[in-house]
Amino acid sequence: DVKVTQSSRYLVKRTGEKVFLECVQDMDHENMFWYRQDPGLGLRLIYFSYDVKMKEKGDIPEGYSVSREKKERFSLILESASTNQTSMYLCASSRLAGGVHEQYFGPGTRLTVT
Amino acid sequence: KQEVTQIPAALSVPEGENLVLNCSFTDSAIYNLQWFRQDPGKGLTSLLLIQSSQREQTSGRLNASLDKSSGRSTLYIAASQPGDSATYLCAVVVGAQKLVFGQGTRLTINP
Numbered sequence: 001d002v003k004v005t006q007s008s009r010y011l012v013k014r015t016g017e018k019v020f021l022e023c024v025q026d027m028d029h030e031n032m033f034w035y036r037q038d039p040g041l042g043l044r045l046i047y048f049s050y051d052v053k054m055k056e057k058g059d060i061p062e063g064y065s066v067s068r069e070k071k072e073r074f075s076l077i078l079e080s081a082s083t084n085q086t087s088m089y090l091c092a093s094s095r096l097a098g099g100v101h102e103q104y105f106g107p108g109t110r111l112t113v114t
Numbered sequence: 115k116q117e118v119t120q121i122p123a124a125l126s127v128p129e130g131e132n133l134v135l136n137c138s139f140t141d142s143a144i145y146n147l148q149w150f151r152q153d154p155g156k157g158l159t160s161l162l163l164i165q166s167s168q169r170e171q172t173s174g175r176l177n178a179s180l181d182k183s184s185g186r187s188t189l190y191i192a193a194s195q196p197g198d199s200a201t202y203l204c205a206v207v208v209g210a211q212k213l214v215f216g217q218g219t220r221l222t223i224n225p
Contacts, residue, residue: 004157031211043203043215058212090157094211100165101145101211105158 003027004106006091012112019078021109023091031094032074033103034058034066036087043090049074081113116141116208120216128224129196135189135219137204142182145207149178149189152201152218161202162189194223 007022045058150158205213
């Protein structure tokens with residue numbers, strides 16, 4: 001079974017802090033994704049990566065950056081956390097196999113910025 | 115721009131009933147469609163994936179159909195159980211392996 005893990009289930013940070021959210025997958029997937037989920041807005045793509053050291057902006061990249069130094073690990077960085085970044089953050093991974101893209105999700109990190 | 119809509123936003127039915135959740139999308143140029151389940155405060159669990167060339171997929175009491183030409187998919191749940199209570203999300207894969215999600219249907223099965 002594919003396993004995607006996230007470093008924290010719950011996180012509380014203060015405004016202005018630098019925040020790191022870590023995601024690790026164990027299935028050698030090329031692609032990794034970061035989403036945030038908010039009531040009424042659904043899931044929105046922040047950043048994704050096709051390969052090590054590669055990254056692409058999603059729909060809402062402002063205020064975030066990412067790092068992918070190893071294939072299995074994809075980090076989301078909030079350079080200076082703000083209260084409007086309080087949200088549920090979900091990581092996912094996938095690979096192309098037989099023309100099929102299937103994404104597998106981690107358990108999520110509930111981030112509160114005070 | 116691809117948009118995905120799920121109706122209804124919430125559904126409450128008695129245990130044992132068969133039910134259908136609906137998903138529609140605006141652009142038929144999709145690679146595949148995925149149905150997910152999300153329990154409160156948790157991540158997403160993949161239920162079924164339908165490739166663009168397929169019409170339906172089945173897993174246990176779940177059956178998902180896809181009609182690309184009309185931009186619709188349905189998730190059929192047979193003999194519903196209280197443990198089926200969750201939010202069900204539909205997502206389509208567009209270019210670059212990106213998923214576009216609907217807002218979800220919050221399902222409650224009453225014992």
